[in-house]
Amino acid sequence: MKxxxxxxxxxxxxxxxxxAGFAASLFACRRGLEVAQFGHSGAMAYTTGYLDLLGVQxxxxxxDPWDGLxxxxxETPEHPLARLPDETIRTAFGLFTEALTEMGLxxxxxxxxxxxxxxxxxxxKSTLSVPQTMLPGxxxxxxxxxxxxxxxxxxxGFSARAFEAxxxxxxxxxxxxxxxxPGMEDRQVFPEVMARALETRQTREALVDLIRPQLDGAExxxxxxxxxxxxxxxxxxxxxxxxxxTLFEIPTIPPAVPGIxxxxxxERTMPERGVTLDPxxxxxxxxxxxxxxxxxxxxxxxxxxxxxxAVLLATGRFLSGGLRADRTQVSETLLGLxxxxxxxxxxxxxxxxxxxxxxxxxxxxxxxxASFRPVDAAGDPVQDTLFSAGAILAxxxxxxxxxGAGLAIASAYAAVDSAAAHLTPEGQPPDRSVRSDR
Amino acid sequence: xxxxxHETEVLIIGAGATGSGIMxxxxxxxxxxxxxxxxxxxxxxxxxxxxxxxxxxxxxxxxAETAAECRREGEILKRLAxxxxxxxxxxxxxxxxDDPDFAARFxxxxxxxGIPCEALxxxxxxEREPALPETVFAAYTVPDATIxxxxxxxxxVGQAQQANGSRYLPHTxxxxxxxxxxxxxxxxxxxxxxxDPVEIxxxxxxxASGAWAEKVARLAGCTDVTLLCSKGTLxxxxxxxxxxxxxxxxxxxxxxxxxxxxxxxLLGTSSVTxxxxxxxxxxxxxxxxxxxxxxxMLPILNETRFxxxxxxxxxxxxxxxxxxxxxxANRGFALFDHEDQGLTxxxxxxxxxxxxxxxxxEKAGDLVARRLGNSEPCKTALVPLPSGDALRWTDPxxxxxxxxxxxxxxxxxxxxxxxxxxxAVDTILAEAPGAEDHMSLRAIALRSRIGKGACQGAFxxxxxxxxxxxxxxxxxxxxxxxxxxxxxxxxxxxRPVLWGAQMPQxxxxxxxxxxxxxxxxxxxxxEGRTG
Numbered sequence: 001m002k003x004x005x006x007x008x009x010x011x012x013x014x015x016x017x018x019x020a021g022f023a024a025s026l027f028a029c030r031r032g033l034e035v036a037q038f039g040h041s042g043a044m045a046y047t048t049g050y051l052d053l054l055g056v057q058x059x060x061x062x063x064d065p066w067d068g069l070x071x072x073x074x075e076t077p078e079h080p081l082a083r084l085p086d087e088t089i090r091t092a093f094g095l096f097t098e099a100l101t102e103m104g105l106x107x108x109x110x111x112x113x114x115x116x117x118x119x120x121x122x123x124x125k126s127t128l129s130v131p132q133t134m135l136p137g138x139x140x141x142x143x144x145x146x147x148x149x150x151x152x153x154x155x156x157g158f159s160a161r162a163f164e165a166x167x168x169x170x171x172x173x174x175x176x177x178x179x180x181x182p183g184m185e186d187r188q189v190f191p192e193v194m195a196r197a198l199e200t201r202q203t204r205e206a207l208v209d210l211i212r213p214q215l216d217g218a219e220x221x222x223x224x225x226x227x228x229x230x231x232x233x234x235x236x237x238x239x240x241x242x243x244x245x246t247l248f249e250i251p252t253i254p255p256a257v258p259g260i261x262x263x264x265x266x267e268r269t270m271p272e273r274g275v276t277l278d279p280x281x282x283x284x285x286x287x288x289x290x291x292x293x294x295x296x297x298x299x300x301x302x303x304x305x306x307x308x309x310a311v312l313l314a315t316g317r318f319l320s321g322g323l324r325a326d327r328t329q330v331s332e333t334l335l336g337l338x339x340x341x342x343x344x345x346x347x348x349x350x351x352x353x354x355x356x357x358x359x360x361x362x363x364x365x366x367x368x369x370a371s372f373r374p375v376d377a378a379g380d381p382v383q384d385t386l387f388s389a390g391a392i393l394a395x396x397x398x399x400x401x402x403x404g405a406g407l408a409i410a411s412a413y414a415a416v417d418s419a420a421a422h423l424t425p426e427g428q429p430p431d432r433s434v435r436s437d438r
Numbered sequence: 439x440x441x442x443x444h445e446t447e448v449l450i451i452g453a454g455a456t457g458s459g460i461m462x463x464x465x466x467x468x469x470x471x472x473x474x475x476x477x478x479x480x481x482x483x484x485x486x487x488x489x490x491x492x493x494x495x496x497x498x499x500x501x502a503e504t505a506a507e508c509r510r511e512g513e514i515l516k517r518l519a520x521x522x523x524x525x526x527x528x529x530x531x532x533x534x535x536d537d538p539d540f541a542a543r544f545x546x547x548x549x550x551x552g553i554p555c556e557a558l559x560x561x562x563x564x565e566r567e568p569a570l571p572e573t574v575f576a577a578y579t580v581p582d583a584t585i586x587x588x589x590x591x592x593x594x595v596g597q598a599q600q601a602n603g604s605r606y607l608p609h610t611x612x613x614x615x616x617x618x619x620x621x622x623x624x625x626x627x628x629x630x631x632x633x634d635p636v637e638i639x640x641x642x643x644x645x646a647s648g649a650w651a652e653k654v655a656r657l658a659g660c661t662d663v664t665l666l667c668s669k670g671t672l673x674x675x676x677x678x679x680x681x682x683x684x685x686x687x688x689x690x691x692x693x694x695x696x697x698x699x700x701x702x703x704l705l706g707t708s709s710v711t712x713x714x715x716x717x718x719x720x721x722x723x724x725x726x727x728x729x730x731x732x733x734x735m736l737p738i739l740n741e742t743r744f745x746x747x748x749x750x751x752x753x754x755x756x757x758x759x760x761x762x763x764x765x766x767a768n769r770g771f772a773l774f775d776h777e778d779q780g781l782t783x784x785x786x787x788x789x790x791x792x793x794x795x796x797x798x799x800e801k802a803g804d805l806v807a808r809r810l811g812n813s814e815p816c817k818t819a820l821v822p823l824p825s826g827d828a829l830r831w832t833d834p835x836x837x838x839x840x841x842x843x844x845x846x847x848x849x850x851x852x853x854x855x856x857x858x859x860x861x862a863v864d865t866i867l868a869e870a871p872g873a874e875d876h877m878s879l880r881a882i883a884l885r886s887r888i889g890k891g892a893c894q895g896a897f898x899x900x901x902x903x904x905x906x907x908x909x910x911x912x913x914x915x916x917x918x919x920x921x922x923x924x925x926x927x928x929x930x931x932x933r934p935v936l937w938g939a940q941m942p943q944x945x946x947x948x949x950x951x952x953x954x955x956x957x958x959x960x961x962x963x964x965e966g967r968t969g
Binding site for chain 1 (some may be wrong): 455722723728741781798847848850851852897901902905907908910912913914915917918925926933936937938942944945946949950951952953954955959962
């Protein structure tokens, strides 16, 4: 069969399907830009579901991330978040959590303080916004409420007993129990499969019936994150009513449901917003011309050429394939963008894994100007029409600093802002009457 | 403070191949032993080598005596512990640039040492090992094999425990000896896990502490043991590269041997003289040099994915005025009876090769048995080593085969890279040598393949930890500390091979260990670095 070929014209091509890529598409839509988005990474399944802004600064756990941003601006002004005013970060974060809530994944609005959210081992994480399904966990911890934490036969890497053992001293009202998930006896069980099973009423009722006799006066019940895939808030409310206790979810080791929910939510709703989206297609080449760029993609059945007036690169780091390393250097994989190197491989990682300073390799990445355009060694933009956002940016250590979502969302917002300004110099949306007949 | 006191006939210090070999040797003669190690089984050179069961070919040119010893001992182990050995055969190959005269003399040296050696044409050699390059100009077969150094040591201890109730205590380090009238009457130790003092009373004390033997001998006032510590570094690939052992046919140098180890291969070995055998770790410079040299012999190594590097310290005998270069030093061993040092119940056995550990144990055992008036002969060359349910999980691939064979859907895989199931961990917890309450993740990993695959502990550290909480092994924050300690330990070896396909693994590991498990902050909190 002959391969088909297809051509797409768009204002902005977003490369990358992580939080930064989806945030960029979302913000670009809001600005009235036409967007085409491509990517091939499943790295979103590695998120806990928590949206961090800045949880750690200089090895110190932060209660006030905004205060932390002030310190960040003084100490590492080149950090992508340090280059943005609070106002931009607040707006971007708020728009993003609103969009998630609109797509059926309720998230708390970003506030002034970090929340203290639960981790699977009974440790606590400082984060700015959590799914509504996880919020009662923060409350239960804060109040030391009578709480029952559950796990399931055959579920790997999540032990309610470990959770309890690590919190018992501080939280005497905590207890744990193990259940067999309805219909999944004598086998390994996976959070994703359990979550999909809970989309059916019978499974929910069966699970509630199993939990009820374990309650013993508990006001809160914590579960691994399995409360459905598309409408977790509705499932939680319904199960709470049947149970007579408040339910909350706890993150699990990946592939984990909160990340899959985000990915599926975006994949479902971005096309509704008018984005041309192919989340499992890798961009194989980008050529820049006078009027923008041409992206080449090779699908299973067809070749696609995308003519874009601007490009936003949000391809992530090593795990998502945005960066790669050989024995001598780190490089950017799609465009060969310049990366400022350390002196040698010896400087990539510190001697001790948990050195509080973090590993220098994590701060290597793309250098950008004030408009979030990648720059060359001289500091000049590589292309006027190329912008970048997210974890691929240099001078940040999102894992250690607990700033991944904030970095992705705020830099995407700023990069889209710049791209929009470039595409519509007077601040007007592009003239649709000209473009619609193409 | 509570002093724990142990009594035994023979205290053996150092739970490597030699120490555990002496334990087996004496137990088979009916002598009760207590084996102790400051850390755990194979913490020194016994766990830091390539697992080559030498045919002797490597030493044939320079040291015919050691070569012949290797050959004889290799044959004994192949007969008595076949479950620990992959009799895969080996090649010595010379490639363009190597000395043709050195290569040409090789078969004659082998003949003198009694090592079977057969010449292959370059085409035959490449047929046997397709990874060899066109530039091979000389190739000889030798009966090299590989041995699982962890399994055989577990079997040594297991057999001794079974034979007469001899015991093994990990994390018990010697701090001093109380000597009266030319006899060690008490060995003062410390349990490094809880900090408690431990006192051991034994009729004979054997120092088999490898690279630390000089230090231990000095604690007893003996100045006759002098060692040269030679650090060797090796790289572990993600998959097996060659069918058999491939040696470079030239004088020993970095990167001149590739040894299969079940489903992986080990490339080595460097040799750097070090002052202190403690706190050694592989460096990037060593890894790059080994790889450059190795790739000259097997160019495929340039594209091979490596998952970890590790280092060991060879304890080499330093005779007065002898070589200070570890490569040229004697690979033989020596038995010190310390009688000229004024002690009558202290023995040090030092030097030697992994391959010859049984012989070293036999010689030490003969001396100790004689001193105890025991006339039983050595049986270690005749009695087969036991296989056992808790002893067999270190062999790469064994856990996977076992799991597929049993096909029990309720027996979850905890370590997906190496297919280690819950049942394997439970067996180790219940009955492996050195099993104890609150057993550390490191100790379980030492007795299995956990954390040794491509992910190097990214997922399995968390899964095994959760399982150990479920089993009640941990009941407080100690489990988190154990998991952290385990991944910190893995990182020492992972760091120098981080490039290419291991970079995404390392990034994911950090996301899980820090972002999800909060280990970095917990570490800082434990050290009082955060408020």
